[in-house]
Amino acid sequence: MIPQEIIRRKRNGEELSSVDISSFIGALAAGQLSEGQIGAFAMAVWFKGMSREEIVALTLAMADSGDRLEWTDIDRPIADKHSTGGVGDNVSLMLAPIAAACGLAVPMISGRGLGHTGGTLDKLESIPGYTITPDAGLFRRVVKEAGCAIIGQTGALAPADGRLYAVRDVTATVDSIPLITASILSKKLAAGLQTLVLDVKVGNGAFMADRHQAEILARSLVEVANGAGVKTSALITDMNEPLADSAGNAVEMRNCLDFLAGRKENTRLDTVVLAFAAEMLVKSGTAASPDEGERVARQALSSGKAAEVFARMVSMLGGPGDLIENPDNYLARAPIEKPVTAVRSGWLAACDARGIGVSVIDLGGGRRHPADRIDHRVGFSELLPLGTRVNAGEPIALVHAADEDAAERAAAALAAHYRISEDEPALGPVIAGLV
Structure with missing residues (x-):
């Protein structure tokens, strides 16, 4: 060769x-x-x-480049979810423990930030002691005893994807449907899944800005995965604004803990998390319908069972046992926190979600090169959703920065990423379709 x-x-x-x-x-x-x-x-x-045959060959070659996991000693359905990447997208952090609390086993292999999007592993690394690359024995034990484990690729699991993933991040080749398909599914096939639900983002903060392209990607993922024997569906979700009201690492982890404590109800994030929980339960045969799945998932959340699963997972993977009760003892705060104010009165009508993700990188919360170190403290919180009425000078977000100069630059950039209109905007649904 x-x-x-x-x-x-x-x-x-x-x-x-x-x-x-x-x-x-x-x-x-x-x-x-x-x-x-x-x-x-x-x-x-x-x-x-690439042709469909080439994508299948690439996916299988990458999955076969290392070990394949088996879960014969676990009597729960083996299920997972994956997102194509967005800004303020911390769905996996809450979804895995919710699904586990509802009776699924979720061995979630996640990634780092890619391009302007945040990475689940980077967020988890803001927790002191959390091990994102446990050995196979610990990984299996956490899934069996806690119900879920969110980890990164080990050297033995789809190692070819790990190297290709890092190079794509810095060579402007992230938004390729064949490469996205093979990258996502190689890890999922190697993880030994029975069912998979995919979150295909569309909008100015997604790798697929066009709805048609997002549907092509969703079909590619679903067809290749189902062809490989994993029951798979995909929801197409809106990424024309950050999904959570935070964008960064430690700030999104705080957002996760607030969500698990029931403090994020009736938000776009709440809608997406519960919809994916319902789809996972239906796909796994645990719920008869999406409505039943959502009801069961919401009960797992409101009862505190999901928070208990999350706490057990964190503790078993080396993190603090009282993270949920005492987050301020563990999640570092940036030394500078500065309000970002509206430049005029009106409605928050649109925003550049990709630009917000890039601003997090500029603060030090993401990578320009594979070896870059991340400042987990920095980012944005208290982001107001589109459709909010604001007055000039009122806060629309809070910037978390390492120093005053960085805070000033980030605040100016964030304000410029929003368009404020005199007219109330007509906003589309956060869940745009099912494949």
């Missing part, structure tokens, strides 16, 4: 065979390819695309 020949052929728009793809991915997993070769392959795929 000559890597540059495979790159050349894909660059020229030729269809690669499954042998070509498995050979290239095998070399990638073995550390035999340079970052330049990996980036060139990703860019060729970005420009020329």
Whole structure:
């Protein structure tokens, strides 16, 4: 196998065979390819695309590049959810324990921030002691005893994807349907899932800004996953504004704890989390209908069972046992907290969600290079939702920054990311469709 020949052929728009793809991915997993070769392959795929057969071959090759998990000793349905990435999207943090509290086993393999989007693992690393790469034995024990475990890829689980994922983040090749499909599903196939629900984001803060493209991605994911034997569906959700009222790492973790304590009802985030919980329960055969699934999930949340599952998971993975009761003892705060004020009176009519994600990176809350260290303290909180009436000078958010200069820059940037109108906006639904 000559890597540059495979790159050349894909660059020229030729269809690669499954042998070509498995050979290239095998070399990638073995550390035999340079970052330049990996980036060139990703860019060729970005420009020329892949056939359905190529995507299946890429997905399977990446899943087979390491170990595959089995859960024969667990008598619960094995289920998971994955998001294509957004801003203020911390759904997984609450959804996994809710689903576990309803009787599912959720071995959730999550990722770091990609491009302008936040990463579940980066958020979890704001918890002191939390182990995102436990050994297989601990991972299995946490899933069995707590009901869920949210971790990162270990070196033994789809290792080819781990390296390709990091290169895509810094080579502007994130928003490729074949690469997104293979990246997501390779980890899910390797995790030994029975059912999967996908959150395909659409809007200016998503990798798929166009509804048609989002539907193409959703169909690609659903067809490839179902073809591989995992019962899969996808919800298409709106990402034209941050989903939560926070964007960052520690600030989103605080948002998660507030949600589990019942303090985020009747929000866009609440709608999405409960809809995905219901879909997971229906797909797993635990609930007969979405309405029943949502009712069961809301009971798990309001009773405190979901919070108990989350606390047990955190403790078993090395985090503090009293995180929910005493978050201020563990979640670091940025030294500067500064209100971001409305530049005029009117309605918050639109925002640049991608720009808000980039502003979090500018604060130090994301990466420009794979080796960059993240400042988990920084970000935005108390973000007002679109459709809110504001007066000039009133706060629309709170910026958390490492120093005064960074806070000033971030506040100005965030204010510029919002459009304030004299007329109340007509906002679309947060859940746009089901595939």
